[in-house]
Amino acid sequence: MRQSPIVSVILPTHNRAALVQHSIRSVLAQTYTDYELIVVDDGSTDGTEAALAQDGRLRYVRQANAGPAAARNRGLRLARGELITFLDDDDLYEPEKLAEQVGFFETHPDAMLLHSCFSKFNDAGEDLGVRDTTWFQGWLYPEILAHWGMMMAAPTVMVRRGVLDEVGGFDESLRWAEDPDLWRRIARRYPFHVLPESLVRVRQQAVSVSSDKTRAAGHFRLMLEKAFADDPDLPPAFRRRAMAAMYTNVCHNLLGAGGPAEMRLARRHALTALGLRPSQWGAWAGLGASFIPRGLRAGLAAAFRRLRFRRG
Numbered sequence: 548m549r550q551s552p553i554v555s556v557i558l559p560t561h562n563r564a565a566l567v568q569h570s571i572r573s574v575l576a577q578t579y580t581d582y583e584l585i586v587v588d589d590g591s592t593d594g595t596e597a598a599l600a601q602d603g604r605l606r607y608v609r610q611a612n613a614g615p616a617a618a619r620n621r622g623l624r625l626a627r628g629e630l631i632t633f634l635d636d637d638d639l640y641e642p643e644k645l646a647e648q649v650g651f652f653e654t655h656p657d658a659m660l661l662h663s664c665f666s667k668f669n670d671a672g673e674d675l676g677v678r679d680t681t682w683f684q685g686w687l688y689p690e691i692l693a694h695w696g697m698m699m700a701a702p703t704v705m706v707r708r709g710v711l712d713e714v715g716g717f718d719e720s721l722r723w724a725e726d727p728d729l730w731r732r733i734a735r736r737y738p739f740h741v742l743p744e745s746l747v748r749v750r751q752q753a754v755s756v757s758s759d760k761t762r763a764a765g766h767f768r769l770m771l772e773k774a775f776a777d778d779p780d781l782p783p784a785f786r787r788r789a790m791a792a793m794y795t796n797v798c799h800n801l802l803g804a805g806g807p808a809e810m811r812l813a814r815r816h817a818l819t820a821l822g823l824r825p826s827q828w829g830a831w832a833g834l835g836a837s838f839i840p841r842g843l844r845a846g847l848a849a850a851f852r853r854l855r856f857r858r859g
Contacts, residue, residue: 558587561589567586578642590610643744644663678749698730795827
């Protein structure tokens, strides 16, 4: 009888039959081989089942559409590995991803959560640079609640199974902020570790400004309110700072290519942030940027994104 694998890779997917096959190939190309790949089809209607169900190299399970948190939790219930890692259905692992992270856990028995730097690319396959997340390590709680820039990409994370048994899986009531909600629960108990290599390629999403980004603040607010309820000892001043940082970040995310309606919403979020914390300089900057003409604003946003990523 085959022993359980060391690593379980959990890959939820929904209506991305073509893209998910690229993601799967990036797992199958790993130099480390003691893993299982669990693909959870979250109610796809585009032929995903026909494309994957008979592939003996992976464990395929299908469920009624319930969202990414529920799909990841389904994978967790099936997982047999000591180490758990995730992959989104449009992202890619570098060939050494599993080997590098397993090697770290083998030499750092006290480590509970490990992530890495990552690169971004667009649908044309163009390399957009590397996101350096090496600063995001150590004991991060409660500051993790007040940081709303890019912290780490979920596919870079590897965590010991016992940690997830201890803190619970993904909150299925959260449709957007289920990742940071899990990370903050882990951060309350354990320090984070990071590898400086870029081990994952994350696809830049062409998300509609008029849909997902306009609803983000409501989802993120629910996550923060849950965090505050879980930790009543957090000072009121810190809660206001965390909430102001969230509204500022959502404001900034609307600025790049948004039209008049999105700019009105960006201003509202900036003013909400300033009402919570008048010294939130990023909110002042976002408020001012919302009055800049759209073309110039988009160019400034693109330049800022380039500054956040290093090349090579």
